[in-house]
Amino acid sequence: MSSGIRSQHSKVFFGFILILCAAIFLSGCSQNNGASRSSGSSSEENTSATSVSKDITIIHSLPNDTLDPHNTWITLRAGVTETLLRLDENMKISPWLASDWETKDDRTWVFSIREGIQFQDGTPLDAQAVKASFERGIADSKALAAALKIASMEANGQQLQITTIEPYPAFPTELVHPTTSIISVAAENQMGKEAFNNAPVGTGPFKVTSFTPGSEIHLVRNDDYWDGKAKLNEVTFKFNADANVRTLAFQSKQADIVFHLSPEMLTSIEADNELSVSSVTSLRTHYFTYNPASSSVSDHRVREALDKLIDRDSIVQDIMLGHASPANGPFNASLPFGNREGYQKLDEAGALRLLESAGYTKGSDGKFQKDGKPLTLKLIAFTGVNPELPLIPQVVQSEAAKAGITIEIVSVEYPEVYIADHTDWDMSTSSYLTSPRGDGGSFLNSAYVPGGSYNPANIQVDGLEPILKELNETGDTEKRNEITQQAVTVINKALPHSYIINPNILVGINQRVTDWKPGAEEFYIVTHTLDVK
Amino acid sequence: MVRQSFSRIIQLILVLLMLSLATFLLMKLAPGDPVLTILKANEGAVSQSDQEQVREQLGLNLPLVQQYGLWLQGVIQLDLGKSFVNNRAVWDLMMDRLPATVSLTSGAIVVLLLISVPLAILGAKYKGKWPDHLSRLFALIGASIPSFWLGLLLIYAFAFKLNWLPTMGSGNVRHLILPSITLGFVMAPEYIRLLRSGLLDALSQEYVRAARARGIAEWRVIARHALRAALLPVITIFGMSLGALLAGSVVTETLFAWPGLGSMVMEAITQRNYPVIQGYVLLTGVFIVTANVLVDLSYSLLDPRIRSGRGRNV
Numbered sequence: 001m002s003s004g005i006r007s008q009h010s011k012v013f014f015g016f017i018l019i020l021c022a023a024i025f026l027s028g029c030s031q032n033n034g035a036s037r038s039s040g041s042s043s044e045e046n047t048s049a050t051s052v053s054k055d056i057t058i059i060h061s062l063p064n065d066t067l068d069p070h071n072t073w074i075t076l077r078a079g080v081t082e083t084l085l086r087l088d089e090n091m092k093i094s095p096w097l098a099s100d101w102e103t104k105d106d107r108t109w110v111f112s113i114r115e116g117i118q119f120q121d122g123t124p125l126d127a128q129a130v131k132a133s134f135e136r137g138i139a140d141s142k143a144l145a146a147a148l149k150i151a152s153m154e155a156n157g158q159q160l161q162i163t164t165i166e167p168y169p170a171f172p173t174e175l176v177h178p179t180t181s182i183i184s185v186a187a188e189n190q191m192g193k194e195a196f197n198n199a200p201v202g203t204g205p206f207k208v209t210s211f212t213p214g215s216e217i218h219l220v221r222n223d224d225y226w227d228g229k230a231k232l233n234e235v236t237f238k239f240n241a242d243a244n245v246r247t248l249a250f251q252s253k254q255a256d257i258v259f260h261l262s263p264e265m266l267t268s269i270e271a272d273n274e275l276s277v278s279s280v281t282s283l284r285t286h287y288f289t290y291n292p293a294s295s296s297v298s299d300h301r302v303r304e305a306l307d308k309l310i311d312r313d314s315i316v317q318d319i320m321l322g323h324a325s326p327a328n329g330p331f332n333a334s335l336p337f338g339n340r341e342g343y344q345k346l347d348e349a350g351a352l353r354l355l356e357s358a359g360y361t362k363g364s365d366g367k368f369q370k371d372g373k374p375l376t377l378k379l380i381a382f383t384g385v386n387p388e389l390p391l392i393p394q395v396v397q398s399e400a401a402k403a404g405i406t407i408e409i410v411s412v413e414y415p416e417v418y419i420a421d422h423t424d425w426d427m428s429t430s431s432y433l434t435s436p437r438g439d440g441g442s443f444l445n446s447a448y449v450p451g452g453s454y455n456p457a458n459i460q461v462d463g464l465e466p467i468l469k470e471l472n473e474t475g476d477t478e479k480r481n482e483i484t485q486q487a488v489t490v491i492n493k494a495l496p497h498s499y500i501i502n503p504n505i506l507v508g509i510n511q512r513v514t515d516w517k518p519g520a521e522e523f524y525i526v527t528h529t530l531d532v533k
Numbered sequence: 534m535v536r537q538s539f540s541r542i543i544q545l546i547l548v549l550l551m552l553s554l555a556t557f558l559l560m561k562l563a564p565g566d567p568v569l570t571i572l573k574a575n576e577g578a579v580s581q582s583d584q585e586q587v588r589e590q591l592g593l594n595l596p597l598v599q600q601y602g603l604w605l606q607g608v609i610q611l612d613l614g615k616s617f618v619n620n621r622a623v624w625d626l627m628m629d630r631l632p633a634t635v636s637l638t639s640g641a642i643v644v645l646l647l648i649s650v651p652l653a654i655l656g657a658k659y660k661g662k663w664p665d666h667l668s669r670l671f672a673l674i675g676a677s678i679p680s681f682w683l684g685l686l687l688i689y690a691f692a693f694k695l696n697w698l699p700t701m702g703s704g705n706v707r708h709l710i711l712p713s714i715t716l717g718f719v720m721a722p723e724y725i726r727l728l729r730s731g732l733l734d735a736l737s738q739e740y741v742r743a744a745r746a747r748g749i750a751e752w753r754v755i756a757r758h759a760l761r762a763a764l765l766p767v768i769t770i771f772g773m774s775l776g777a778l779l780a781g782s783v784v785t786e787t788l789f790a791w792p793g794l795g796s797m798v799m800e801a802i803t804q805r806n807y808p809v810i811q812g813y814v815l816l817t818g819v820f821i822v823t824a825n826v827l828v829d830l831s832y833s834l835l836d837p838r839i840r841s842g843r844g845r846n847v
Contacts, residue, residue: 059701063790063796065618065619065621065626065800066618066619071618071619071620141620142583142586142587143572146572146583197619212633212702212703212704213630213797214792214796215703215792216702216703216790238701238702238790239790240701240790242787242790245685245688245700245701248685248688248689249692249701251693252692252693252696253696254696255700416569417566
């Protein structure tokens, strides 16, 4: 091969690399200039031209691949869509797109849809539109179909009558859930499904301008919003699953509201007086599940002893750095249906007495034993999403060791799957949102009824069945709260679980944000009242 | 030539088949239940009968062989199935994410070249002297840093402390800088080492000495003669890393909320979204195999002896 051709090839090759590097370098430089200009102008906007453009950046932890309102919470959170009913500050159900509602019998509900509301595409909101929206949701989401249990709907002007498949007094609680968002099916038909799921049309104060799956949504104000024009012009709603990056974005002032900060990073945030952190009571409960088939913990006295050995105060202070509350039942004590009694404090003496009454004696090594067998328990630890979860078993393990009980910790990714398949365990960490819709019914029905989705250990509590039956037949909220509390009393007596803590949600808020505070339900994030200084 | 291409295609299909079968079996062996995700069980009660119904609808109750057969049948008809979580076609989901991954890959390659070529040349030219030590120290540090840590460090320095660049997200070239450096930096050490030893080898060859003797400037000798000879082994590795990069760098994309294939599959794995994982693995396979074919082709471009069938022994 001639050297002329060879050198020509090499020239082409190196030339290509050089051009590539130069192009990227130059574009990087020009973008840098452009960007510094734009960041300069945005800070000017903040100080001098606030009335012209007001914008905000929010970061949440859960990435989204779609904006399909019936398959994700994000469109409601971002203020694009709304539901028929909503939760108020006290977690009580209140009207929203429906002005009021009544029940005709235990399966039939009539909702009055608020007059004078338009979707963002200009079509009016009437009962027919709501019906079409539910029909679309049921067809598109198996979860929604299973949750709503709708048999038929009749639309008449602003009146929508819904009949459920079975008696369903808790039906209104389902209608506050973000995936029951009301959307304009007319807009979807016009835009096509794919385009609609990238920029859905609802009744909310903000409209989607662009969406990058897994990364961010850009929103602009809907000037025709029915409940008063929003204070902000633009909102950028981002997602990032990494708590460190979210915190750094908050500290660098690149985001104004950031969800789910980790407690250990709070000290550095508190040092900046432009930033604040709101610690909100959550609807989640961390707890231990006891194996009903275990020879040791099937004894009520052993469970009670272990419950007394959980140092809830230490877990709240040392692991959660104060951002949690000790749990005294499945539901947060501050909720209307929460348990009013105090929580179990660390009581080693009480635990020792109980173990002795259960026939356990301390051996020469200081360890409890019965019939020559030491009291050794296997604890299945959840390595899951919350960083504090794997630490809780360690605190309990050390308290138990001091009392003379050996706890072996086995970490698994999905405890539900493990404990459904195995019998060789005694305790397991669990963590659930126990009242996501301002009602405890769904948790009680799935955690204490055999076959329920939160009941992989098949726990059954004596005397609970008639109470749950009554709860499932009651629609009145006050009455439901009362029955829920009764159920919790029965459960706490049987002690199938040890409730540990309700972790708080930590939300970083820049001081320039006004008229906004995070709620326990984490539903209503972008609102029409949200504003910046 | 035709026969060669034909056998290559058969090879490609076999590799992809094996890959998809292995992924399918591993996914089924791993714990976790997609039905609970589909029914969004973490948000509320789900009855056993609802679960059974969904399992039946999706064919998850069928024997494994049949499930795989059905998936394969779909693939032959160019249908990769739908995401369990949001009903979107897997192909569309991946095509939404591909451009972001391609731009991140290009960024990472530029960073890789900018770091490794000069450092390798310095190392080879000043063998045993301080530039060489510096380049080797750099390679050692680069090889020991985990990408998530480097990413966080860069965010801390350039986004938080200096506030020059965005912490996360996508949109313009500024967003691309930190993730590209993270990816490129972590990959660079391997290339520095390979390129440096290749250069050293080439510089000791007869033709280089002859070129020097002819009075050709040193940089010309390195750039035109030695570097080209040193590139061959580098290109082989490059083919593999290109495939891996295009498949999405899971950690970096997740850290920077970069909307590429890596962050997509990360999410799919946590949700046990089988069709998306399967589709991703298939696409990854295609990328890697294609990258390798391109590498083979580039050999002949760089080394005419291969093209003329005179063997590849350099």
